Amino acid sequence: MNQTFPLKSWVKQQANRFAPALFFIGLVLLWELVCQVGKVPNYILPSPSAIITAFFNVEFSRWMTHLWATLRVALMGFVLSIMIAIPLSIGMIRSELMNRVLYPALIVIQSTPVVAVAPLIIVLLGTEDPSRVLITCLITFFPLVVSTTTGMLETPPEMIELSQSLRAPRYRETWQIRIPYAIPHIFSGLRVSITLAIIGAVVAEFVAAEEGLGYFIQFSTSFFKIPQAFAGLIFLSVISLLLFKSVQWTQAWFFPWSLPKKK
Amino acid sequence: MKAIVRLSLLASLIASTSLMAADKVTFQLDWLPGGDKAPVYVGIQQGFFAAEDLEVKIASGRGSTDALTKMATGQADIGTADIGALMAAKAIDNLPVVAVFPYFTKTPHTFITLKSSGITSIKDLKGKKVATSPFTSSNAFLPLVLKQNDLSEKDINLIKANPGALGPMMVSGNVDAVIAWVTNTAAFENQAKNTGKEIIEIPWSASGLSFYSSSLVASERFLKARPDVAKRFIKAFAKSVQFAYNNKEKAGANVHKMVPEVDADTAAIQLNDAYDLVYNEVTTKDGFGNFTTERILKTWKYVAEANGLSEDALDPTTAVNTSLTE
Numbered sequence: 001m002n003q004t005f006p007l008k009s010w011v012k013q014q015a016n017r018f019a020p021a022l023f024f025i026g027l028v029l030l031w032e033l034v035c036q037v038g039k040v041p042n043y044i045l046p047s048p049s050a051i052i053t054a055f056f057n058v059e060f061s062r063w064m065t066h067l068w069a070t071l072r073v074a075l076m077g078f079v080l081s082i083m084i085a086i087p088l089s090i091g092m093i094r095s096e097l098m099n100r101v102l103y104p105a106l107i108v109i110q111s112t113p114v115v116a117v118a119p120l121i122i123v124l125l126g127t128e129d130p131s132r133v134l135i136t137c138l139i140t141f142f143p144l145v146v147s148t149t150t151g152m153l154e155t156p157p158e159m160i161e162l163s164q165s166l167r168a169p170r171y172r173e174t175w176q177i178r179i180p181y182a183i184p185h186i187f188s189g190l191r192v193s194i195t196l197a198i199i200g201a202v203v204a205e206f207v208a209a210e211e212g213l214g215y216f217i218q219f220s221t222s223f224f225k226i227p228q229a230f231a232g233l234i235f236l237s238v239i240s241l242l243l244f245k246s247v248q249w250t251q252a253w254f255f256p257w258s259l260p261k262k263k
Numbered sequence: 264m265k266a267i268v269r270l271s272l273l274a275s276l277i278a279s280t281s282l283m284a285a286d287k288v289t290f291q292l293d294w295l296p297g298g299d300k301a302p303v304y305v306g307i308q309q310g311f312f313a314a315e316d317l318e319v320k321i322a323s324g325r326g327s328t329d330a331l332t333k334m335a336t337g338q339a340d341i342g343t344a345d346i347g348a349l350m351a352a353k354a355i356d357n358l359p360v361v362a363v364f365p366y367f368t369k370t371p372h373t374f375i376t377l378k379s380s381g382i383t384s385i386k387d388l389k390g391k392k393v394a395t396s397p398f399t400s401s402n403a404f405l406p407l408v409l410k411q412n413d414l415s416e417k418d419i420n421l422i423k424a425n426p427g428a429l430g431p432m433m434v435s436g437n438v439d440a441v442i443a444w445v446t447n448t449a450a451f452e453n454q455a456k457n458t459g460k461e462i463i464e465i466p467w468s469a470s471g472l473s474f475y476s477s478s479l480v481a482s483e484r485f486l487k488a489r490p491d492v493a494k495r496f497i498k499a500f501a502k503s504v505q506f507a508y509n510n511k512e513k514a515g516a517n518v519h520k521m522v523p524e525v526d527a528d529t530a531a532i533q534l535n536d537a538y539d540l541v542y543n544e545v546t547t548k549d550g551f552g553n554f555t556t557e558r559i560l561k562t563w564k565y566v567a568e569a570n571g572l573s574e575d576a577l578d579p580t581t582a583v584n585t586s587l588t589e
Binding site for chain 2: 041042043044058059062119123126127206207208209210216218219220221222223224226229
């Protein structure tokens with residue numbers, strides 16, 4: 001009797017551990033079954049097996065070319081948005097005037113649909129990387145500004161008062177008190193922004209590009225290669241997921257103290 | 264002394280290299296690469312442009328308006344676009360772009376339907392569900408082709424959907440017919456074949472809606488600054504068109520070599536589908552690569568009507584520059 005309890009507990013533990021993977025595999029199998037039994041044509045919903053075949057029908061080097069084109073733009077746009085958003089937030093925290101002047105402008109930028117503006121940006125900046133990076137940056141920087149500003153505003157007032165009473169210079173107040181308090185918020189913003197960066201790069205590729213996963217998906221659709229388009233889409237989602245995880249890993253490595261304590 | 268000799272040698276080498284360098288031309292496609300866009304790829308692969316001392320870079324486009332904007336703003340020198348879109352843009356905004364060489368001398372618009380639908384003519388579409396993509400230039404000419412067949416837009420149930428969804432909608436019976444370009448017929452045929460069905464094509468040009476369509480267009484700035492380069496480009500392009508349509512398999516392979524995502528076979532089939540748009544009764548009568556004033560006026564008449572513009576809004580002959588092919 002004593003033997004069965006640890007076994008049961010082990011099975012329960014493993015089931016719990018692999019639950020997300022099992023759920024995902026079950027979903028894919030169900031998808032395949034529906035497509036096979038229901039004889040769903042590829043142009044309506046390609047089966048996972050058709051998507052896998054389409055994936056391997058494209059040369060590996062082509063995948064890498066498209067992946068690099070999208071990743072390059074997404075990462076450049078993401079880095080640019082960090083470079084703009086964090087100093088902007090600091091400026092807005094330190095200057096009431098700057099806050100009043102910039103905040104409405106930022107809201108206007110955020111509420112303008114980038115998809116509608118993208119063709120104009122291409123006309124102004126050309127069809128190379130700069131225009132695509134700007135489009136990506138426009139999509140990604142707003143969540144970062146909001147999260148960084150919110151984080152810095154949540155610094156306990158007594159800490160600020162203490163630093164002021166010790167006559168600490170403003171830059172030390174910002175870098176040693178406000179920014180550390182804002183780290184969890186900044187990383188929340190970064191997690192949102194990194195997935196938006198991929199969306200931004202794809203939007204830009206839809207408007208003007210010669211390579212990239214967005215271009216590849218658009219291309220495949222225009223040639224009615226739906227399983228190939230799905231393969232591109234899934235590849236894109238995997239990349240997005242990996243980038244999201246890499247932001248989490250960065251936070252865990254460099255700022256472990258900023259993570260919520262595990263129960 | 265040695266240093267002076269070396270420097271002068273280097274300077275003369277740089278000078279001779281720059282003299283030898285080919286003229287750079289940016290070519291703007293009006294859509295993504297494909298079979299009907301083969302000539303420019305053929306020109307590069309077969310060395311027709313190199314023979315004219317040209318180095319051509321190709322940029323893909325997202326429709327005629329996009330291509331024309333890029334040429335007008337100096338991002339591209341020359342390219343392909345619908346002459347109708349060019350005329351409308353010139354009438355509205357005096358766009359500094361002109362057509363220099365006719366490519367499709369007939370309209371590519373067509374209705375595609377399943378053979379089993381019982382639809383054999385445009386008149387049969389009365390009361391039927393027809394799907395089209397939202398941004399195709401065909402939409403502007405739809406009222407005209409319907410009018411020529413004693414119908415109006417009210418007589419059909421028009422649905423707009425993503426271009427990729429049109430074929431599936433038709434094959435699955437959600438719509439009775441779709442509006443497409445004849446260059447895409449093979450793709451629709453394949454989709455229908457997969458479900459054991461056959462399609463038929465009802466080209467609009469057969470019912471009288473026949474005028475210039477896709478053309479080689481160039482920015483006025485490019486023509487003014489580098490007329491000799493433009494002349495050489497047009498000469499090589501004309502050669503490329505002839506080669507592409509006489510050697511479809513080779514042309515398909517040439518496109519595939521530069522854009523691996525395009526299947527060589529599919530590109531060859533698309534060239535075959537587009538053949539009648541390039542070589543037809545118009546080219547037989549007027550000669551290959553020649554614009555005629557009569558057909559330009561006819562084209563503008565239809566374009567003006569389709570876009571709700573006054574015929575006086577543009578002298579259509581100003582939208583064309585034939586001096587470079589003479």
